[in-house]
Amino acid sequence: METTMKTALEDFRLETRQWLEENCPASMRTPVKDSGDFFWGGRNATFQHEDQKIWFERMLKKKWIVPYWDTKYGGGGLSDAENNILTQEMTRLGCRKPIFSFGISMLGPALHKFATEEQKMRFLPEITAGKTWWCQGYSEPNAGSDLAGLQTKAEDMGDHYLINGSKVWTSYADKSDWIFCLVRTDFDAPKHNGISFLLIDMASVGVSTRPIKLISGKSPFCETFFDNVKVPKENLIGTLNEGWTIAKYLLTHERQMIGGVGETDVRRELHEIAKESLPLKDGVLADAVLRSEIAVQGMNDSIFEMTIQRIMDEAKTGVNAGALSSFFKYYGTEQNVSRMELMTAITGSDGLVWESENEDAKVQTRLFCRSKGNTIEGGTSEIQLGIIAKRILNLPS
Amino acid sequence: MALILNEEQKMLKDSANEFLAINAPVEQFRTLRDNNYQPFDQDLWKAIVEMGWTALTFPEEYNGLNFGFVGLGQVMEEMGKNLTKAPLFSSIVLGGTSLIHSTNNALKESWIPALMDGTKRLAFALDEQSYFDPTSIATTALKTANGFIINGRKKMVIDGGSADAFIVVAKTEENELGLFLVDADSNGITSTTEVLLDAGTYAQIEFNDVTIDASDRLSEIEEGNELLNKINNTAAICLAAEMLGMITAAYGQTIAYLQERQQFGKRIGSYQALQHRAAKLFCEIELCKSIVLKALQALDEGTTNLDELASLAKAKLGETLKIVSNEAMQMHGGIGVTDDVNIGFYFKRARVAQRLFGDYNYHLDRYARLNDY
Numbered sequence: 001m002e003t004t005m006k007t008a009l010e011d012f013r014l015e016t017r018q019w020l021e022e023n024c025p026a027s028m029r030t031p032v033k034d035s036g037d038f039f040w041g042g043r044n045a046t047f048q049h050e051d052q053k054i055w056f057e058r059m060l061k062k063k064w065i066v067p068y069w070d071t072k073y074g075g076g077g078l079s080d081a082e083n084n085i086l087t088q089e090m091t092r093l094g095c096r097k098p099i100f101s102f103g104i105s106m107l108g109p110a111l112h113k114f115a116t117e118e119q120k121m122r123f124l125p126e127i128t129a130g131k132t133w134w135c136q137g138y139s140e141p142n143a144g145s146d147l148a149g150l151q152t153k154a155e156d157m158g159d160h161y162l163i164n165g166s167k168v169w170t171s172y173a174d175k176s177d178w179i180f181c182l183v184r185t186d187f188d189a190p191k192h193n194g195i196s197f198l199l200i201d202m203a204s205v206g207v208s209t210r211p212i213k214l215i216s217g218k219s220p221f222c223e224t225f226f227d228n229v230k231v232p233k234e235n236l237i238g239t240l241n242e243g244w245t246i247a248k249y250l251l252t253h254e255r256q257m258i259g260g261v262g263e264t265d266v267r268r269e270l271h272e273i274a275k276e277s278l279p280l281k282d283g284v285l286a287d288a289v290l291r292s293e294i295a296v297q298g299m300n301d302s303i304f305e306m307t308i309q310r311i312m313d314e315a316k317t318g319v320n321a322g323a324l325s326s327f328f329k330y331y332g333t334e335q336n337v338s339r340m341e342l343m344t345a346i347t348g349s350d351g352l353v354w355e356s357e358n359e360d361a362k363v364q365t366r367l368f369c370r371s372k373g374n375t376i377e378g379g380t381s382e383i384q385l386g387i388i389a390k391r392i393l394n395l396p397s
Numbered sequence: 398m399a400l401i402l403n404e405e406q407k408m409l410k411d412s413a414n415e416f417l418a419i420n421a422p423v424e425q426f427r428t429l430r431d432n433n434y435q436p437f438d439q440d441l442w443k444a445i446v447e448m449g450w451t452a453l454t455f456p457e458e459y460n461g462l463n464f465g466f467v468g469l470g471q472v473m474e475e476m477g478k479n480l481t482k483a484p485l486f487s488s489i490v491l492g493g494t495s496l497i498h499s500t501n502n503a504l505k506e507s508w509i510p511a512l513m514d515g516t517k518r519l520a521f522a523l524d525e526q527s528y529f530d531p532t533s534i535a536t537t538a539l540k541t542a543n544g545f546i547i548n549g550r551k552k553m554v555i556d557g558g559s560a561d562a563f564i565v566v567a568k569t570e571e572n573e574l575g576l577f578l579v580d581a582d583s584n585g586i587t588s589t590t591e592v593l594l595d596a597g598t599y600a601q602i603e604f605n606d607v608t609i610d611a612s613d614r615l616s617e618i619e620e621g622n623e624l625l626n627k628i629n630n631t632a633a634i635c636l637a638a639e640m641l642g643m644i645t646a647a648y649g650q651t652i653a654y655l656q657e658r659q660q661f662g663k664r665i666g667s668y669q670a671l672q673h674r675a676a677k678l679f680c681e682i683e684l685c686k687s688i689v690l691k692a693l694q695a696l697d698e699g700t701t702n703l704d705e706l707a708s709l710a711k712a713k714l715g716e717t718l719k720i721v722s723n724e725a726m727q728m729h730g731g732i733g734v735t736d737d738v739n740i741g742f743y744f745k746r747a748r749v750a751q752r753l754f755g756d757y758n759y760h761l762d763r764y765a766r767l768n769d770y
């Protein structure tokens with residue numbers, strides 16, 4: 001029994017490898033430079049170039065946009081073991097993800113757990129087809145770390161909810177088709193008990209966005225305003241006033257994603273870049289301090305990767321990995337931030353180029369700036385440490 | 398390969414945990430120390446042999462259990478939790494690994510059974526300086542008509558005062574390193590012991606024209622460096638496993654203290670300054686667990702990047718143990734720096750374990766070199 005299973009998996013690996021080699025265009029196997037390199041899908045989907053389109057369409061046809069979701073929702077129906085193999089093979093070849101989608105990484109898991117079958121059939125196939133670009137409406141001007149303090153109001157008007165309020169830091173709100181939103185449906189209850197989880201079409205009358213410019217010079221996020229927006233009642237996910245449970249569940253997935261869990265993208269090693277740009281002495285980097293910083297970074301990067309594997313392997317034996325999403329988020333983003341600092345140190349003045357014909361240098365400087373948001377978005381590092389202390393270590397309040 | 402323990406390995410870990418909690422808790426460490434720094438408890442050693450721990454890593458052809466280093470690593474980790482003193486590391490990890498990878502069948506046949514049943518013990522004589530540097534060995538082994546003459550001084554020989562024989566690393570005339578098995582009662586050996594911070598006894602051994610047979614050479618010509626490298630990797634990884642146990646225990650006791658100790662009318666674990674420090678340590682310890690298991694698995698599989706994994710393990714565990722042992726004392730306040738509680742024992746053993754077979758800097762540098770920078 002076990003051996004036939006093993007050979008079946010071995011066959012699957014070989015077939016997968018061969019299929020990827022034949023179908024993933026060469027340019028889709030190069031490292032992603034920034035988020036602009038991704039295909040984002042949506043109603044007004046645009047491809048940057050032909051290869052991106054080919055890659056997306058082939059993966060779509062293969063049902064590998066979300067390979068591990070049920071086929072009835074347009075997923076590939078792969079088992080955990082098969083999906084792992086696919087991820088490993090994509091990593092091995094350096095294949096990019098065919099689409100970058102909060103629908104897949106954040107909303108999807110929450111819908112699987114909390115939505116009715118009807119809602120799943122309505123929203124999930126659109127995600128696996130790359131047809132809906134979803135954004136996240138959690139944070140508000142006065143509800144950041146203290147997310148449960150949110151004030152955007154949803155009034156019950158009989159056949160619909162009426163939404164008034166505003167969200168902030170909504171990534172890609174100006175490009176998105178739909179928003180998954182936390183709204184207050186009970187102002188008298190304790191703050192965690194009056195929140196609901198609502199899906200809102202961004203094309204609804206009364207929704208508007210205003211982009212905010214980041215220190216990277218780009219403006220991928222927005223303020224989002226709701227002015228008497230009517231939302232059908234069937235867009236409520238889960239139970240009224242119990243949205244906080246869904247919100248937290250979704251956050252565990254968001255945090256794993258930001259922390260780098262399930263990443264297939266291959267990054268260049270810092271020491272390789274350093275050896276190209278800096279002087280050597282006796283075959284090793286002459287700058288001993290920088291060399292040891294690179295080694296510490298390399299050490300922790302590679303052990304963190306092993307740790308993701310270990311915790312995922314443990315999860316398969318029934319150990320709850322959800323509680324560890326704050327660890328992934330905290331450690332993965334702190335590592336990324338220190339990596340970008342080191343990159344900037346290694347590349348010297350090239351790593352500080354803002355406007356230039358040197359496109360690569362420009363991109364890197366902007367990524368460096370963008371990385372500073374990593375330890376803030378999805379809940380700050382301090383908030384993650386607090387969750388670890390309370391939920392995992394059981395330290396008192 | 399999945400990065401988790403299989404059922405048998407889990408059972409071994411659980412049984413080691415139970416056994417040591419009863420037979421060798423930290424209190425035993427205290428008693429041995431207070432009893433003129435006894436290296437270990439003889440009854441415990443017999444019981445350890447009966448548990449089969451001395452046979453875990455030896456192949457079946459010598460009646461070993463062939464259970465592997467992942468298994469032995471679990472035992473080392475549990476011993477680390479209890480600061481258990483036993484010659485398992487010196488005789489089985491160091492001595493045993495030297496024999497396992499040796500091609501000298503006569504020595505293997507005569508020594509492996511005796512090591513497994515605990516009747517004889519080996520100690521490993523490598524260091525000559527106050528720091529780990531396997532490349533600068535001054536001890537010599539010069540050829541004679543029927544063997545070798547050994548001259549030199551060794552230090553930091555773990556359990557060297559009570560071993561039946563030493564495995565000595567020495568330079569040969571071919572200007573390479575050789576490993577030789579030398580009886581402890583050979584003529585020309587003088588041995589003195591030092592007690593270090595961890596209350597462990599370490600021997601300084603002088604070899605003065607000590608003659609041995611040609612058949613007592615463990616490594617073949619030109620293969621000494623490789624054999625030594627295997628032993629050093631195994632030592633670093635098993636020490637890392639022991640250090641993981643120390644980390645888990647010292648950290649666990651500290652979290653328990655944060656949960657109960659009250660100041661300013663509140664439990665100190667409610668203060669965010671302490672919570673965040675504790676949470677950061679939690680993350681580092683998660684990394685420690687992964688690299689130790691990965692490296693132990695690599696020992697059993699003979700993975701090609703063993704050098705790198707060994708260095709990652711010893712570097713990461715060394716640095717984390719240093720921080721955890723310091724934070725453990727700090728978060729205990731005044732009582733943490735007294736001899737009345739055990740937390741200071743972890744700090745003391747930590748500093749020795751950190752340095753054995755290469756400290757953080759040594760292994761970080763080696764890791765960088767292995768990656769060619």
Ligand SMILES: Cc1cc2nc3c(=O)[nH]c(=O)nc-3n(C[C@H](O)[C@H](O)[C@H](O)COP(=O)(O)OP(=O)(O)OC[C@H]3O[C@@H](n4cnc5c(N)ncnc54)[C@H](O)[C@@H]3O)c2cc1C
Pocket residue numbers: 135136137138139140143144145146168169170171172221373374376377378379380381382383386
């Ligand atoms: C690049 C980026 C993209 C984002 N995308 C989205 C998005 O798509 N959708 C969305 O809803 N939100 C998004 N956010 C918002 C993000 O979730 C919030 O910025 C974050 O939760 C922090 O809230 P805040 O900005 O109000 O900071 P504050 O909560 O005001 O925090 C300020 C500082 O105080 C610290 N602090 C706050 N409370 C505590 C405490 N109890 N203990 C200790 N320290 C504390 C914080 O750690 C931080 O250092 C994004 C943010 C960024 C940077």
